[in-house]
Amino acid sequence: MKTQSSFQHRQGIELVVAVLEEPIARSLLALFLALAVVFLVMPVLGANPLGAYSSLFAGAFGSKQAIGETSLAMTPLLISSLGFALAYKCGLFNIGLEGQIQVGAVAAAFVGYSIHGLPSAVHLPLALAASLAAGAIWGLGPAILKARFGIHEVISTIMMNYIAFKLSAYMVSVQGPMKDRLDLMPASPVIESSAKLARIMGGTRLTWGIAIALVAAFLVWFLLSKTRLGYKLRVVGQNHFAAEVGGIRASHYYVIAMMLSAGLGGLAGGVETLGVHYRLLASFSPGYGFDAIAVSLLGGLHPLYIIVSSFIFGALRSGAILMQAKEGMSKDIVQVISTVIIFVMSMADPLGRLIKRRIGLKTNA
Amino acid sequence: MRGIVKRFPGVLANDDVDLEVTSGEVHCLLGENGAGKTTLMNVLYGLYSRDRGEICVDGSPVEFKGPSDAIRHGIGMVHQHFMLVPVFSVVDNIVLGSEPTRGGFIDRDRARREILALSREYNLPVDLDAQVRDISVGMQQRAEILKLLYRGARIMILDEPTAVLTPKEVDELFKIICALKSSGCTIVFITHKLREVMEFSDRVSVLRRGRRVATLETANTDAAELVKMMVGREVVAHVEKSDRVPGRVVARVDEVTAKNQRQLPALRGLSFQVSEGEIVGIAGVEGNGQNELAEILTGHRKPTSGKVTLQGRDMTGRSPKEFLRAGVAYIPADRLRDGLIAEFALFENTTLGYQDSLPFAKGVRLDQGEERLFCEQIVKEFEIKATSTSVPSGLLSGGNQQKLIIGRELRRDPRLLVAVQPTRGLDVGAIEYVHSQLIRAREEGKAVILISLELNEILSLSDRILVMYEGRIAGEFTSAEASREELGLCMAGGRASQ
Numbered sequence: 001m002k003t004q005s006s007f008q009h010r011q012g013i014e015l016v017v018a019v020l021e022e023p024i025a026r027s028l029l030a031l032f033l034a035l036a037v038v039f040l041v042m043p044v045l046g047a048n049p050l051g052a053y054s055s056l057f058a059g060a061f062g063s064k065q066a067i068g069e070t071s072l073a074m075t076p077l078l079i080s081s082l083g084f085a086l087a088y089k090c091g092l093f094n095i096g097l098e099g100q101i102q103v104g105a106v107a108a109a110f111v112g113y114s115i116h117g118l119p120s121a122v123h124l125p126l127a128l129a130a131s132l133a134a135g136a137i138w139g140l141g142p143a144i145l146k147a148r149f150g151i152h153e154v155i156s157t158i159m160m161n162y163i164a165f166k167l168s169a170y171m172v173s174v175q176g177p178m179k180d181r182l183d184l185m186p187a188s189p190v191i192e193s194s195a196k197l198a199r200i201m202g203g204t205r206l207t208w209g210i211a212i213a214l215v216a217a218f219l220v221w222f223l224l225s226k227t228r229l230g231y232k233l234r235v236v237g238q239n240h241f242a243a244e245v246g247g248i249r250a251s252h253y254y255v256i257a258m259m260l261s262a263g264l265g266g267l268a269g270g271v272e273t274l275g276v277h278y279r280l281l282a283s284f285s286p287g288y289g290f291d292a293i294a295v296s297l298l299g300g301l302h303p304l305y306i307i308v309s310s311f312i313f314g315a316l317r318s319g320a321i322l323m324q325a326k327e328g329m330s331k332d333i334v335q336v337i338s339t340v341i342i343f344v345m346s347m348a349d350p351l352g353r354l355i356k357r358r359i360g361l362k363t364n365a
Numbered sequence: 366m367r368g369i370v371k372r373f374p375g376v377l378a379n380d381d382v383d384l385e386v387t388s389g390e391v392h393c394l395l396g397e398n399g400a401g402k403t404t405l406m407n408v409l410y411g412l413y414s415r416d417r418g419e420i421c422v423d424g425s426p427v428e429f430k431g432p433s434d435a436i437r438h439g440i441g442m443v444h445q446h447f448m449l450v451p452v453f454s455v456v457d458n459i460v461l462g463s464e465p466t467r468g469g470f471i472d473r474d475r476a477r478r479e480i481l482a483l484s485r486e487y488n489l490p491v492d493l494d495a496q497v498r499d500i501s502v503g504m505q506q507r508a509e510i511l512k513l514l515y516r517g518a519r520i521m522i523l524d525e526p527t528a529v530l531t532p533k534e535v536d537e538l539f540k541i542i543c544a545l546k547s548s549g550c551t552i553v554f555i556t557h558k559l560r561e562v563m564e565f566s567d568r569v570s571v572l573r574r575g576r577r578v579a580t581l582e583t584a585n586t587d588a589a590e591l592v593k594m595m596v597g598r599e600v601v602a603h604v605e606k607s608d609r610v611p612g613r614v615v616a617r618v619d620e621v622t623a624k625n626q627r628q629l630p631a632l633r634g635l636s637f638q639v640s641e642g643e644i645v646g647i648a649g650v651e652g653n654g655q656n657e658l659a660e661i662l663t664g665h666r667k668p669t670s671g672k673v674t675l676q677g678r679d680m681t682g683r684s685p686k687e688f689l690r691a692g693v694a695y696i697p698a699d700r701l702r703d704g705l706i707a708e709f710a711l712f713e714n715t716t717l718g719y720q721d722s723l724p725f726a727k728g729v730r731l732d733q734g735e736e737r738l739f740c741e742q743i744v745k746e747f748e749i750k751a752t753s754t755s756v757p758s759g760l761l762s763g764g765n766q767q768k769l770i771i772g773r774e775l776r777r778d779p780r781l782l783v784a785v786q787p788t789r790g791l792d793v794g795a796i797e798y799v800h801s802q803l804i805r806a807r808e809e810g811k812a813v814i815l816i817s818l819e820l821n822e823i824l825s826l827s828d829r830i831l832v833m834y835e836g837r838i839a840g841e842f843t844s845a846e847a848s849r850e851e852l853g854l855c856m857a858g859g860r861a862s863q
Contacts, residue, residue, distance in 0.1 A: 001709070033664050111626070121502075218695055226730055226731065226732060226733075227729045228720050228721060228726055228729060228730070228731045229729065230731075231713070231716065231720055231721060231731050234709075235706055235709075235720075237718065238707075238708050238709060239702070239705075239707070240708045241702050241703045241704045242703055242704060242705060242717065244665060244685055244687065244703075245663075245665075245695060245697060245703050245704065245717070246689075246717035246718040246720070247684075247685050247686035247689045247690075247718055247721075248720070249684070249686070
């Protein structure tokens with residue numbers, strides 16, 4: 001009897017370790033735990049968790065419009081999460097995506113309203129390119145500091161975030177250079193229609209932005225797993241000593257990876273500006289750049305899995321609005337979900353190792 | 366200490382070692398790298414648990430669960446790498462862990478007074494208020510010793526204390542040791558430098574391959590005898606090697622000087638050359654500039670002066686990539702740090718260094734089919750035991766990992782092969798294999814530089830042997846004329862004056 005139960009006990013532990021080590025199972029566990037934690041917290045906050053979750057679900061998937069909103073919210077998340085994953089694969093922690101989104105939005109809006117009379121086929125790509133370039137330039141500073149002086153990118157990108165927030169707020173402040181004088185709102189003039197991203201699904205606000213995001217996911221996947229550049233970025237990310245021995249200058253690739261990552265952040269801001277707001281709005285982003293970390297980790301840092309995880313986060317964001325309206329549960333509860341996900345995902349590896357050491361499990365090829 | 370046995374996975378670090386240290390003596394623990402000196406002392410200090418044997422202090426058996434138990438019995442240890450907090454002041458570092466307090470606050474005045482008294486008594490000048498990161502290594506060492514005295518240690522273990530010191534600091538350290546001894550402290554001094562043993566120890570215990578060879582009164586022995594004991598008299602393994610005359614010069618190093626990581630001189634005017642079909646063995650005790658030399662030869666370190674030439678081309682100051690292109694292959698000492706990417710599949714590891722060349726590079730793409738094909742060839746040719754080319758290289762055994770690196774590097778068809786400690790941590794079979802591959806490279810007319818701490822390896826493979834001591838070539842031997850004793854003496858600086 002005793003041995004039977006201890007055997008089962010051991011099997012149970014081995015299962016837990018297996019779940020922690022298997023990327024997809026681990027992500028599902030993180031998502032489940034996050035939803036469970038929030039489920040338990042909701043009654044404390046005076047909400048009915050069942051009702052809240054069902055309206056969350058309905059708000060995210062209940063109608064064609066709901067799915068449209070989910071995909072719309074998914075778009076900037078997907079693009080910026082790809083940016084996070086790309087930098088991460090090169091051993092960089094780009095926590096500056098939120099700021100890069102802001103400067104991308106500034107650049108896209110400026111190109112969008114200040115240039116007139118261009119055909120859409122030129123104007124739109126130009127505005128998108130401007131957002132990408134602005135983001136990349138915003139990432140250049142931290143990249144060079146890292147490559148030349150070894151200054152940690154987490155510090156410098158956080159600092160760059162504050163500069164970006166103030167910069168975009170200044171642009172549309174009362175005396176700001178991009179302020180629309182005819183509007184009381186802190187916003188820039190509306191962009192030309194030739195710079196707008198067209199709607200893609202009737203009856204919803206979903207635009208071609210989602211297509212851009214999906215293409216970006218494919219391109220980042222291709223870059224990382226099929227190209228020489230991707231190989232070098234990954235070698236540097238895993239072992240920069242070995243990279244040098246293989247003739248790969250790590251510092252060069254830090255710069256390249258950070259600029260690509262930040263460029264994707266800028267593009268996320270550009271797509272959001274050109275497809276949803278049509279102008280630069282102060283504080284238009286509800287923290288896509290920070291959510292990108294959770295989305296990226298939930299997607300196991302794999303560009304194609306990130307499509308799925310960003311869809312889930314998009315659903316949480318869009319569903320939360322209905323949940324707030326119907327159940328009175330603040331939509332900010334979504335932040336708790338993303339925090340728990342980051343927590344579980346970052347705990348999974350050390351926890352798995354710890355358990356293994358405790359029970360003396362060996363892994364072999 | 367009686368009958369100490371300590372086993373690590375795959376290594377028997379201490380094999381039934383007895384050691385008796387009498388009160389008030391300076392006892393040297395002498396042996397080559399990996400002889401088990403530090404392990405033995407870590408067992409005594411309570412850092413490692415022993416597999417067998419017993420430890421007695423003042424005649425009664427003790428059981429240390431950790432260093433704090435050892436300290437309570439008056440045993441302290443200064444590690445080779447200091448355990449100080451760089452941003453704390455010297456005072457704070459010394460009292461850390463046993464701070465005198467008053468009302469719950471650290472009583473810094475009392476700490477200063479007590480430390481100052483100790484520092485005067487034992488003549489250990491330190492700048493009490495300076496941050497540790499700003500003071501010299503010698504002063505850091507004095508701070509470590511003060512830390513032990515502050516805790517009341519009477520038996521002090523110093524692990525290769527001179528390895529990081531400048532000659533002047535070494536002299537100061539010797540004075541300190543004399544002062545400690547005359548005040549009744551017992552000192553165990555780990556070293557592999559003969560000069561130090563002869564200069565000031567009372568007794569010396571020689572360890573070799575985890576076993577104690579002998580314990581002697583220093584006055585009754587001499588350097589030559591100690592060298593013999595230290596390196597042993599094992600028969601050098603015979604390796605089949607054809608007689609061949611070296612061909613054209615492949616690499617030349619002219620009067621190269623270079624600094625190490627700590628910006629101290631590591632190479633002090635070093636010159637030699639290596640030719641086609643020749644294995645040049647570089648012998649020496651660890652830390653005499655061998656690593657820096659390897660980095661110079663592969664472009665990973667820039668010389669501060671002097672010239673590096675490859676096949677007549679000046680390569681001074683070029684990048685690692687250019688050295689690769691010029692036909693230099695590199696087997697680094699630390700294969701997991703520098704040689705492999707543990708998380709990457711075998712086939713991604715064999716691509717390293719080839720990522721920009723045919724047939725792998727196809728436009729922007731990397732051809733995975735070619736990568737796998739190449740890896741399969743290496744796995745087959747170099748007899749690597751792996752279930753597939755997709756397994757992470759970190760899961761291979763050390764020997765197979767090394768074969769993977771050697772395969773990758775020899776497939777480059779290099780002109781010069783720089784192999785650093787290529788058999789470290791490998792089992793006998795793998796060692797033989799690695800040796801055979803180095804010989805093969807020689808037979809194929811490649812120039813080989815073998816940097817190793819294993820004298821046997823150097824002796825059995827090399828055509829010529831250079832001994833490095835303090836950043837210079839202290840001696841050159843042909844394989845025929847070299848004897849272990851001569852080499853050992855030269856390595857220990859015994860002929861440094863020549």
